[in-house]
Amino acid sequence: MVKKAAxxxxxxxxxxxxxxxxxxxxxxxxxxxxxxxxQADVYVIHTCTxxxxxxxxxxxxxxxxxxxxxxxxxxxxxxxxxxxxxDILDIAxxxxxxxxxxxxxxxxxxxxxxxxxxxxxxxxxxxxxxFEDLPFARASTVRAFLKIQEGCQQFCTYCIVPHARGxxxxxxxxxxxxxxxxxxQKGFKEVVLTGIHIGAYGQDLTGTDLNALLKQLIKVSGxxxxxxxxxxxxxxxxxxxxxxxxxxIICPHxxxxxxxxxDTILEAMRRPYNTAYYxxxxxxxxxxxxxxxxxxxxxxxxxxxxxxxxxxxxxxIRKLRFSELHVFKYSPRQGxxxxxxxxxxPPDVKEARSRQMIALGKELWADYAGNFLGAPxxxxxxxxxxxxxxxxxxxxxxxxxxxxxMRGSFVTVVPTETLDGYLFGDPKGGA
Ligand code: 5AD
Ligand code: SF4
Numbered sequence: 359m360v361k362k363a364a365x366x367x368x369x370x371x372x373x374x375x376x377x378x379x380x381x382x383x384x385x386x387x388x389x390x391x392x393x394x395x396x397q398a399d400v401y402v403i404h405t406c407t408x409x410x411x412x413x414x415x416x417x418x419x420x421x422x423x424x425x426x427x428x429x430x431x432x433x434x435x436x437x438x439x440x441x442x443x444x445d446i447l448d449i450a451x452x453x454x455x456x457x458x459x460x461x462x463x464x465x466x467x468x469x470x471x472x473x474x475x476x477x478x479x480x481x482x483x484x485x486x487x488x489f490e491d492l493p494f495a496r497a498s499t500v501r502a503f504l505k506i507q508e509g510c511q512q513f514c515t516y517c518i519v520p521h522a523r524g525x526x527x528x529x530x531x532x533x534x535x536x537x538x539x540x541x542x543q544k545g546f547k548e549v550v551l552t553g554i555h556i557g558a559y560g561q562d563l564t565g566t567d568l569n570a571l572l573k574q575l576i577k578v579s580g581x582x583x584x585x586x587x588x589x590x591x592x593x594x595x596x597x598x599x600x601x602x603x604x605x606x607i608i609c610p611h612x613x614x615x616x617x618x619x620x621d622t623i624l625e626a627m628r629r630p631y632n633t634a635y636y637x638x639x640x641x642x643x644x645x646x647x648x649x650x651x652x653x654x655x656x657x658x659x660x661x662x663x664x665x666x667x668x669x670x671x672x673x674x675i676r677k678l679r680f681s682e683l684h685v686f687k688y689s690p691r692q693g694x695x696x697x698x699x700x701x702x703x704p705p706d707v708k709e710a711r712s713r714q715m716i717a718l719g720k721e722l723w724a725d726y727a728g729n730f731l732g733a734p735x736x737x738x739x740x741x742x743x744x745x746x747x748x749x750x751x752x753x754x755x756x757x758x759x760x761x762x763x764m765r766g767s768f769v770t771v772v773p774t775e776t777l778d779g780y781l782f783g784d785p786k787g788g789a
Pocket of ligand 1 (some may be wrong): 655
């Protein structure tokens, strides 16, 4: 009988890709991957702890797996497993806790856990020293995600991530170039570079940084698009800015976490920049690439965020014309400085601010996307069904009728309307 494995993933994009990689590991070992709702022999819950909701949902999914098949091996991996292994081992039915290292050995560890009492492999942060190479993940047959960096050592006052993921480790340049070459040979047209704190790439290696890496990757022949998933504002050096905005192959989509549009709050968060700096950076990007999509993370309800500071933040964000906002409600994380601040914001205020910020995000998206109606856009077709679907270089999602046999090719679409986060239009042929 073929064994079945089910993987449930919580949290950020990096986690999603790691979850895909874990599925591949089981698949390669001969397991059949089934849905989390099905009976499986192994359940993996790849957890998140960035907010308390991540913790709660992680525990819920662990309990659900145990209920679904009490005889299955239940393995818990990821950030919540790394920071709170004790809480997880307290849940009856958990067999294996892995954390953020040794995930590449998961299949063998699961088979070992089958034999006896629960195993925890979670060690202290200082043991998180290696860059662990997991199989790459894919969003479709045409876009692949390559993790080039792990960990963070910035310790912003709200953030548990440096504890969960450990210090900065980078995939060396030569290995990254080889990985991209392999992806291109496999037929991928677009490679998305991912990591926990990509701007810190190379801090653990000598004489290298993100800019040096990009300069090598753009030379890989056959690669059509290179996307950098996120970079912190203070890490965009003039040299990096020049590469990001002047190399055609690099997509004009820049996700630059701002967190707050108030200098008072940025300082309390210990973010190493202010709004004036951020605004100059955005102006500079638009000088070179006027159509660039600039997207960001915003946290509302940080301790000390008064109504007036929140309003300042909203105004700043509106003025900067972001094309998308990822909005988070501040969640106190045990062991971080901000959790001990005495000016915490009540949950209902956080909720109201979050709603307002999300509404602003939708407005800004509609304004941005509206600028592209009637203009020809280059779409890399990722899916086909009733509609063809894909992204533009500036990460607009486009749908068009037809799309038969177009997956993996570029088409030009002239959009005529925006709806539910998509631009709709007719294809005009190859781009
Ligand atoms: N509460 C809420 N959001 C958080 N983030 C990080 N830590 C917290 C926290 N304690 C958000 C930040 C970060 C994103 C990945 O998660 O906005 O950029
Ligand atoms: Fe967290 Fe700040 Fe590191 Fe981002 S840079 S992971 S917000 S500590």
